[in-house]
Amino acid sequence: MVTVISPSTSGARNIHVTIEFLLIVLTDMPKDFIHHDKLFDLLARVGALIREVSTLVSDLEEKSRNEESTDKTSRATLDLLKNIELLKEDLKYVYLKAPDAFQWSFPMSDGPLFLHLQHRHLNDLLDSNAYSIALIKEEIELVKEALEFIRSFFLNFEQGLYKDLWARIFDVAYEAKAVIDSIIARDNGLLHLIFSLPITIKKIKHIKEEVFNISEKIPKNSSLTVANSTKKPVERKSLTTDKMIVGFKEETNWLITKLTCGPKDLDVISITGMPGSGKTTLAYKVYSDESVCSHFDLRAWCTVDQEYDETKLLVKIFNQVTSSDLKFSEEIDVADKLRKQLYGKRYLIVLDDVWDTTTWDDLTRPLPEVEKGSRIILTTRQKEVAFHGKGNTDPLNLRLLSPEESWELIEKRAFGDQSCPDELLEVGKEIAENCKGLPLVADLIAGVIAAREKTKSAWLEVQNNLSSFILRSEVDVMKVIELSYDHLPHHLKPSFLFLARWPKDTIVHRDVLKMFWRTEGLVEQTEMMNVEEAMEIYLDNLISSSLVIAFNEIGDLPTCKIHDLVHDFCLIKARQEKLFGRISSSDPSSSSSDLMPRIVNIDYDKDHFGPNNFVLLNSKKKRHSGKHLYSLEIKGDEMEDGLSDACHLRDLRLLRVLVISPSFMMVKDSLLNEIGMLNHLRFLRIGTEVKSLPSSFSNLWNLEVLFVDNGRSTMVLLPRIWDLVKLRELFMNASSFFDLDTDEPILIAEDSKLENLRELETLVLSYSKETEDIFKRFPNLQRLVFDLKESWDYLTERYWFPKLDFLTELDYLRADFESSNDIGPSSMINWSWDFHFPSNLKILVLYEFPLTSNSLSTIARLPNLEELFLTRTNIQGDEWNMGEEDTFENLKCLSFEKVTLAKWEFGEESFPVIEKLELCACLKLAEIPPNFGDICSLKIIQLVESPQLEDSALEIKQYVEDMGGDEFKVLGANNIPLSKTGSSLLFCCLEAKFTRVIYNVLMNSQLSFL
Structure with missing residues (x-):
């Protein structure tokens, strides 16, 4: 029997405080400062206090069990505290020698x-x-x-x-x-x-x-110079994925012409220029141009950077051109597979930020030179690389912006569609001229201006700070980045510098960034807003400053990144302020630095690290700066067993964030127990294959985020999970509340709840009496992912589905169905489900669920549902006939993947606000219902592995355009636009158009007649 009971007593805390003090005396006694003739007397007093504590603990436990009054025990704990204070006095004046005064000097600059x-x-x-x-x-x-x-x-x-x-x-x-x-x-x-x-x-x-x-x-009404001028709050702006591009119109047209016209031989178009000149932005603009997308059979974008792994990059290119997400073992020749995939195709490959000729040679060797008009775009800061890779076309050395173009960029950034006031025009143009034509600088300065008052004095201050900058090198650009940084309020600076935690060119999910901000303690709650609201404002302000770039592709999660130069600046500044540091094989000695930063990332290389220089986890080293770490991440090669057994975490008592990559080490029981003693932890990510959370995890009452990579095993959460009272997000490969392999009865205290839990992934559920109401103990869940084992509910005579309608905060749900029949869910006779979804649900993902029209009707009645994803779904009878009552009131995105749907009918009001329809490998569906063309809100139809649907999708597009719509798109894989080619397809299009016209004429005639 599992009992979850957490008794609380008035004296327990005082006892724990006493124990902590005694542990410091016993484990951290300074041998060089103790009067040795007093040592035995000191140990005797400590021993007496330990016995006193032991007696009190036993008394407290017994009275708690018997529900007796603990007043007498509480008085005894107060006496114990008095004895501790007396011992402190004697330690100072009797037992210890006073050390020389410690000398502390502020080591940072800010x-x-x-x-x-x-x-x-x-x-x-x-x-x-x-x-x-x-x-x-x-x-x-x-x-x-x-x-x-x-x-x-x-x-x-x-x-x-x-x-x-x-x-x-x-x-x-x-x-x-x-x-x-x-x-x-x-x-x-x-x-x-x-x-x-x-x-x-x-x-x-x-x-x-x-x-x-x-x-x-100081007189109350006196005016003194302000250190950081109060600025107007940065307005929250509508953020788009397109980086503002001013100028380069001729360059854009030239590039598009070079890509879509010219010789059939493979050609290389190189773009060179100084850092921040807009090479990547311009390359992406032409790469995503509709005429370029439709011209090439296959496209791929690959960011290279200074450090690269050839195999990983080739795999990345291969997966893009094949629209897959494959992983290859070391013995597979990825280059050969890529060559075969590209052979005979017209392809466009972008190699962004290539630093040397060797890298260029390695990455282009698998690219076949077939006379199909294929192209490679190369961006690089190094002209040597550009000329080394030159084909038929000379490299494009990206010019700087003219003062007029720089001003246009600043004006648009600062004022949007409005014009600059006349009184600011002159100083604004002078600022633009001082940007020296570098788009990055102009954009950063525009961000500074946008955040300040629209007054001449404020703009003159910016101009004066810029006047000494001659932007001819990366150092000068750093000065401009620093100007933007200096204009950030102090509370934003650590959140901004933290972005250097990720490698260059990493696109970071906004939710992941905010999760780390919160657990690292970089965001502060105020009386006016909670932490979540504060983080949104932090991020929006950083984006508005142009220091952070926002991305939000259609249907994707919001992401962001920083420019390479901004990343360099963040890393330099973070090290300077002892905020962040990296330890790698290139400098393993840094692990023994006398002054560790708050946050350390270790890239472990077994060929360079060893027991002698990997001291951070070495408990035998009595004093090392790692003891003062707040955050530690370790990744890289697998650590040898002998070395891993010598690694300990028990001395890192201040840790708030701990990430141990499973590739580095799968954590075993002994180290897990040490982790359980780190009671300041807010964020924990580890790999382990233990069956359940260890008892020591009861100490992690500050833990907010728990990631566990537990392979193919299923981890049992109860009863330990109830002790993680601050837990907000829990992610595991597979977890269950109870041990699914035992019938042992389960007892849960009535008040056991996790009211802070917001995300829970991935549970393994099957019907039981205990499971029926378990979700009531997580009342504030917002995101839930589970695997549902097939279970029959004899009361409802339907397949069992957990009741979730009381989870009023839940807005994301993914459920994967696991049939007990090896043949799969398609063999099931009764496909009825007893769904109880919460009305607030916005995103629903169902995987391998057998569904009926009635089940789909239940889903349609969800009033706030915005996105519905059905994957590998068997629909009874392969038909979905939507009645008038089946209305998805707020559905914006509908996605079907491998859905057995052959006939689909719906009414005029079934999808009133839908914006995107995605169909992937829906091979039974012969055509897309034509009345999708009458839905004004629909903007995109995307087809993947569904060639039989292309004609009907393009007919809908043509119909929408005939009705005056100009924003409708039909996309294929990788967002490549689809279009009709050939006379037969053109005839079909004209025929469809003619049929629509005749139909409209007849309908209008009938209406007139009536």
């Missing part, structure tokens, strides 16, 4: 940024409820309140006015961080607890008093 991060850190510590925090909670609160007062007063004034005081503020703030973190991490914790902390508190109080006296002397 003091206000550090104060912001320290404020966030102290807040998170106080919210963590960890026992190590309770030991010094009062001191942490005092430091936090003092720094809040200093920040609130001082950040409004120019640092130069009180330069010496500012320096002391930064030094003591850094000292407070170092001392508090050292106590929690048990890094000379006892010395810092007894000696350093009281001294630091005294310094902070003195500075606070000094600042208060200054504030009292």
Whole structure:
């Protein structure tokens, strides 16, 4: 029997605080500072306190079991705390020698940024409820309140006015961080607890008093120079995927002509230019041009960058040209497969950001030179590479923008469709001229201007900061990026710099970015907005500043990225501010640095790393800077068993984020138990094949995100999951609430709930009495993914489906059906389902579900459904006849993949707002219902592996155009536009048009007659 009960008692916390103190004494005792003649006396007192704690714990457990009053025990715990305070005094004056005063000097360059991060850190510590925090909670609160007062007063004034005081503020703030973190991490914790902390508190109080006296002397109505001018809030703008392109019209037309005309031989069109000149943007513009898309049989885009893996890039190209997502073993010759796939086809391959000739040779070797008019677009900063890869066409060296074009870009960026006011025109054009024709610079400066007041004085300030920049090198561009960075408010800077966590050219899902921001503690909740709202504003403001590029392709999740130069800047700045660092085979010694940053990424290479230089996880090294880490990610080669057995995490007590790639290590029981003791963890991603969450995970009460790659095993969640009270997102390959292989009865406490849980993926469900109501314990779920094992509900005489209608917050649901019949769901006789979907559902994905028209009608009645995806779905009778009551009121995207649908009929109001129809491998469907052409909102029909539907789709497109529509598209795989070719297809199109005209004439005649 599994019992989930978490008793709470008044004295338990005091006992845990006492235990934490005793552990610091025993495990972090400074041997060089103890009076050895007093050692045995000290150990005797510690032993007596341990026995006292043991007695109290036993008494507390017994009274809790018997539901007796614990008042007497609580009084005993207070006596215990008094004894601890007495021991602290004796440690200071009797048992320990006072060390020399620790010297702390602020090591970063951006003091206000550090104060912001320290404020966030102290807040998170106080919210963590960890026992190590309770030991010094009062001191942490005092430091936090003092720094809040200093920040609130001082950040409004120019640092130069009180330069010496500012320096002391930064030094003591850094000292407070170092001392508090050292106590929690048990890094000379006892010395810092007894000696350093009281001294630091005294310094902070003195500075606070000094600042208060200054504030009292300043007249309330006086005006002082402001350190960071208050700016108007950045307006939230409509973000599009198209990067604003000004100029380059002639270059665009020239490129399109070179791609679609000219010799049949394979040709290479190279685009060169300095960083930020718009090479990639221009290449993408012509790559996605409709005339170019329709001209080539196959297209692929491949971003190369400085470090590359030839095989991975060739696989990427192969998967694009084949519209697949295949993975190849090492023995397969990917280059040969790609060559065969391209042979005889007219293809367009873009190789973006190639840095050397060897890379060019490696990637182009598999590309066949067949006389089909194929083309390669090459973008590079290196002219040597461009001329090395030259074909029939000379490289295009991208010119700089003219001052007029730069001004046009800035004006559009700052004012949209409106014109610049006359009073700003002159200074605006001078700013544009100072951009020296570099689109990246113009765009960044435009972002600065857009965020400031539309006044001449504000614009003159920007102009004056630009006047000394001569943009002739990457260093100069960095200055402009830094100007944009300096204009960010302090609370946005760490969130922006964090983007360097990912490699260059990585497109990051916005939700993933926000998840890391939250768990890293980079976003602050205020009285006016919660964390989720704050993160949206953070991201929108960064995008509006042009430092971050937004992507939002139709039907895809919103994503973003940063320019290579911006990435370089972020990495340099993050290292400078000790925010972020990488450890790789190129510099393994960096793992032993005396001053670790907050966040460390390790790329493990077994040929270069070894036990001697991989010290971060070496518990035998008594003092190492890794103890002060807040975030750690390890990936790379698989670690050898001998080395992995020597790795430990127990000393990394401050960790908030831990990512251990399964390719590096599958975590075993012993290391899992150590992870369970890291009670500051907010984010955990690991690979493991254990059957259930270990008992030590009960300590992870601050955990918000849990990713587990558990291979093909199914992990049992209960009862441990109830202890993860702050858990928001849970992702596993396969998990179940209960052990599916046992019939052992299950007992769950009535109050067991996870009210913070928002995402749960992937559950394995089958019918049981306990499963029926389990989702009521996750009332705020927003996203749910599960595999449903076939279960018959004898009460309803239908196949069982969990009741979800009470999940009022759920807006995304994916369910995969697993039939008990080896032949599959198509062999089932009764296909009826007892669906109970929540009315708020917006996205529904059903995989391998056998459905009837009635089941589809149930789905159609969901009032807020916006996207419906049916994959490998068997529809009873291969027919879907939608009645008048079957109306998808808000459906915008309908996607069918391998759906057994042969006949499809629907009414005028069935899909009133649909925008996109996707049909993939729907081979039984002979044509798309023509009345889709009468739906004004429909913009896209996309067909993949459905050639028999192309004619009807194009007829619908022609009909829409005849009715005056000009935005309708018919797309194939990879978003390539489809069009009719050949006289027979043209005749079919004209015939369809003529039939429509005759039909309309007859209908109008009948209406007139009536």
